[in-house]
Amino acid sequence: MTEPTSTPLYPLAAPTQQQVAPTVLPHDPVAEHIAAHLGRIDTVFHDTVADPVQVDIHVIPANAHTPFTRLVTSGMSSRPMRVPEGAPPFAELMMALPADWKLDEASVRDERWFWPVALLRHLAHYPHQHATWLGLGHTLPNGHPAKPYAQGVGFTGAILLPPASAPEAFAALEQEGKDIYFHCVVPLYEAELALVKRKGFPALLDGFNAKGVTDLVVPGRKNTVKKFLGLF
Template structure:
């Protein structure tokens, strides 16, 4: 990080994606992982609709792709979902109850319909940050010794800084229980493996501090009191910590 002026500058320099119109799986993916990914794709399309395109990282050994689903009449927002984080189980400590229930996961983020998701906009920090954060957290969770789950918070640097042109300074990991049914974000593959789908919820600095000091339940209560009832990113929403 020392070579760059800011955390965001490092983030967008490090990542380079290309947009593919097909959702074909990369040739280097093992047969077992390919079969498993096809199950995930089928599950997502069953609940959300057809996949519009796939973002695949160029010049990288990371197996994590991003699936893009355009807005629809029933789902009026963009959806980006990782594919590949769940190829292997995360290293959840044995002390965590029912650890096998949380070992495999994929991440998602929901963006408003006016969000410009296009190859041209990938060159801008404003358009690219959701992709960058999905990728960064997927890479983190895949690293030996790391894991994530419900209630995890990731600040944008230390000290915290705003993400791109938003008022947010980090993200919360949470099942998308407001906008999606339980059978979508917690399901089992044919071999019985449990898979969890987590949404990234951008947070204001005060919300990060509130969650850190008083816990997830208090933050969610503040969300309710503030009328925050959607996981779709809204850069104009109220700061529930105030």
């Protein structure tokens, strides 16, 4: 599988992004799909400039059915990615965060809380800025050499997996004759990135299953491949 080469995240202070209420944005079928399957959208991190696509990151708070917060993009699929033959050219991204993750206007000035928003924004823009694509099983290190997303955060990259914690009907949307697939962004440690590079993402999933790791972001979770690679 051909994978993209990642670059570091956008700077924390992104002057082209603002936090707005969903009611101030125009009609968006992707946002409607998100709300229909995941729940009420509380707020939106909105790109004010298309670079080259305009990406909104929708915040769906924890509710009676789901005990964690979700972030989901819309706008990444407004243009096709440059994909190899047979690969789907339209995608959006999701992350699942603990219910108490702070995303209010004051807290997101701190990279310890903002980095998942920055990561989703970066990945949604990435294939369009670099004429590449993102698909299931792709790993993206945070720069070369890979570095943590924020101070005190051990994750140095991410992998795209199916949105296992979301309803099955959420995973794809047919809109205006195109099929849009939703992928879950799961952050990884350096050793986990190395394992995927050496043995493929099924080996990583075996470790996840053995340790009970899901697509929910858990800061400080156990590294699932420490003893496997003998790196620590």
